[in-house]
Structure formats: C-alpha cells, structure tokens
Amino acid sequence: MDIVILFVLMVTGLTIWRGAPRWLVLGCWSLALVMMLALFRYHVTSSLGLSF
Amino acid sequence: MKALLPRLVFWSLNLWILGYTLVIGLALLLQFAEGELPCPLCMLQRYGMIASTLGALWIVRQAVSGRLTPATYVQGFGLGALGAFAGAMFSARQVMLHILPGDQGYGAPVLGLHLYSWAFVTFMVVIVFTALLGILAPAALPEAPRENSLAARIASLIGFAFLAIVAINAVMIVFLEGFNWVLPDNPTAYALFGR
Numbered sequence: 001m002d003i004v005i006l007f008v009l010m011v012t013g014l015t016i017w018r019g020a021p022r023w024l025v026l027g028c029w030s031l032a033l034v035m036m037l038a039l040f041r042y043h044v045t046s047s048l049g050l051s052f
Numbered sequence: 053m054k055a056l057l058p059r060l061v062f063w064s065l066n067l068w069i070l071g072y073t074l075v076i077g078l079a080l081l082l083q084f085a086e087g088e089l090p091c092p093l094c095m096l097q098r099y100g101m102i103a104s105t106l107g108a109l110w111i112v113r114q115a116v117s118g119r120l121t122p123a124t125y126v127q128g129f130g131l132g133a134l135g136a137f138a139g140a141m142f143s144a145r146q147v148m149l150h151i152l153p154g155d156q157g158y159g160a161p162v163l164g165l166h167l168y169s170w171a172f173v174t175f176m177v178v179i180v181f182t183a184l185l186g187i188l189a190p191a192a193l194p195e196a197p198r199e200n201s202l203a204a205r206i207a208s209l210i211g212f213a214f215l216a217i218v219a220i221n222a223v224m225i226v227f228l229e230g231f232n233w234v235l236p237d238n239p240t241a242y243a244l245f246g247r
Binding site for chain 1: 092093095096099100102103106109110113114117119124127131134135138141142145211214215218219221222225226228229233234235237
C-alpha cells in the first residue's frame, strides 16, 4: 500500500511538473489522499489509553 | 507594496517546497546514516508533507508557465491545507501514543523534540500560512520571475529537488516494504532483503 501511495504521489508531482490538465492533478492527488486515510485507518487498531 | 506582494508570495511558496524537501531529506539522512527505520505513522507523515507540498508546487509551476489562474491558486492552497491537515492528524496520533510520562518516544529526539512532534508543528505552520495567503488572495496572486532568468532557474531547481526526494522515498519504500502489503508496526530491517 505504501508503495502504491508513493507511486501515485510521484505521478501527481510529474503531472504538475508537466502542466497536465486540472482534473488529472486533482484526481491523482485525491486518490493518494484517500489511500493515505485508508492506510491510517488500517494502522489505528486500538484506542488510546489516555485519561485527562 | 502591490508589486512586492506577488513576488513575496512566489518565493514563500518556494520556501515551503524547499522546507519540506529539507525536512524529508533530513528524515532520510537519519534513516540511512543512523539506521532509524521509519514506522508506518512516520511514513504517513511524510506522505502528508508530500501531498501538502504538491499544492505549493502546482501554484509555482503554473505561475512559472504563465498559466496561473485564481482558481488554480485557490485549489493549490486547498491541496496544501488538506494535505497538512491529514499530516497533522497522523502526527497527533503518534504524539498521543507517546505522551504518557516515562515514555521514551519513537526514535531519537532532534533539538529536543521527536520528529513526529516537529512534523505536527510544521503542519500547523502550513495550515496557518495557507489561511493567511487565502485572506490576501485578491492581491497576492504570485508573480513568477522571467523565464530563463536566474530566479526562474532557482525555482525550478527547488521543485526538481522536491520531486527527487519523492522519487528517493519511492525507491526506498520498495526496499523497506518488500513484498508485504503494509509496513510492520516497528520495522527493524529492509523487508526486501529478508533480514
């Protein structure tokens, strides 16, 4: 998953660098963000044992 | 003042790109020189930094090519703020994991704070920065230097350095993750080497 996220982020960077259309930049970036949030959700498996 | 502000915004966006390039570069340096392998939350914070910086890079590249519109300017800040917010969420989670008294934290501290604490600070700075530039938006559409000038080359070099750091991370993560779908909670070796 990390490999895919970094690959998509790199592709987003290249689309920006090459001046690609807006929809492509926003699409790639959004895809990366969704995958980041999904990975975060996967790794957060326990509630924090904190009491303030 | 009117002519100065757009140039100031252009270079402050470059400073944002350069800043995160150096931060991620420092994290890579610690990883390779000190053997401090990044945990899954550490990597997520790097992704947050990259996603956030892509917003700034988009604005700068559009400005340099002379195609920057107010819509792209605002959308670039949207990407920057949202990426920083996601990164702040990841780093806050890691800060909370190590907030109890006596906890040594993950990795070695740098200048008194752990890297995830510094990451949280930088994400907050980016969010405030994007908010301020959003307020100034009508007068602050960045003005890029003339094409082929030294300043334009410096801006391109900064953008290229950022993309190079992203590429190095992309290669590194293949070695770190190997054929696994996700990173282990506490990586102790590069999984591709199987040790």
